[in-house]
Amino acid sequence: MNAPAALPELVEGSAILTEKFESFQGEGPWTGQRCAFVRFSRCNFRCGFCDTPESWDWSRYHPTEVSERVPVTDLVSWVGERAVDLVVLTGGEPMLQQPAMAALARGVKPAARVQVETNGSMPPTPELVSLVDLWVVSPKLANSGMPYATRIKPRALTALAETGRVAFKFVVTDPDRDLDEIAQLVEEYQLDPVWVMPEGTTREKVLAGMDALYAPATARGWNISTRLHILTGAR
Numbered sequence: 001m002n003a004p005a006a007l008p009e010l011v012e013g014s015a016i017l018t019e020k021f022e023s024f025q026g027e028g029p030w031t032g033q034r035c036a037f038v039r040f041s042r043c044n045f046r047c048g049f050c051d052t053p054e055s056w057d058w059s060r061y062h063p064t065e066v067s068e069r070v071p072v073t074d075l076v077s078w079v080g081e082r083a084v085d086l087v088v089l090t091g092g093e094p095m096l097q098q099p100a101m102a103a104l105a106r107g108v109k110p111a112a113r114v115q116v117e118t119n120g121s122m123p124p125t126p127e128l129v130s131l132v133d134l135w136v137v138s139p140k141l142a143n144s145g146m147p148y149a150t151r152i153k154p155r156a157l158t159a160l161a162e163t164g165r166v167a168f169k170f171v172v173t174d175p176d177r178d179l180d181e182i183a184q185l186v187e188e189y190q191l192d193p194v195w196v197m198p199e200g201t202t203r204e205k206v207l208a209g210m211d212a213l214y215a216p217a218t219a220r221g222w223n224i225s226t227r228l229h230i231l232t233g234a235r
């Protein structure tokens, strides 16, 4: 399939989304909070454990079938109708569409806070920095299958850390291997605060991962995140 040629173009005033839905935040510092999710299509990474391949894997999905262009004004209205005070911009990698993110954030504030979930490979524009209430940055480890030089971008990590409204959340597949790697990144790039979260798309795997993580994470002074949407069967 020659799918990339069919990718919809980015157009000012609209966003290309994989989906949008109302639920609660399942991960990270704001776990459990009701929110509206806006999942942006496209990603600049190709992680082996990705649980949203429909946002970027054009060898498996046709982009015109799994994404839609939505005017930002429509998105703002949709968020308003949800009557939530939190909007989560996620992906894929939402930072590939920063102008649309900023327009959406401008439209939903001050009624709603804006949280961004990003892989931390792109620095935010100053305007976006001023609009986002919490950056949840998930630098990828070797377990993602991505080359180091692609997944670790010091300038972007520094810019996100300097916002002062950030949490660094790492996906752990094997604590014996991954925690030392996280510690190296934390030390080298002065990442703080740190959250670790088990990889898994089944209740059993998430619970087993939390069991394996809580003691070593606590010993290192890190926070631990569950995946509440997996445990509850929510979206």
Ligand code: SF4
Pocket (backbone or CB within 6 Å): 043, 044, 045, 046, 047, 049, 050, 051, 052, 053, 055, 056, 091, 092, 093, 119
């Ligand atoms: S950065 Fe996130 S969305 Fe992109 S491929 Fe990796 S896990 Fe999937």
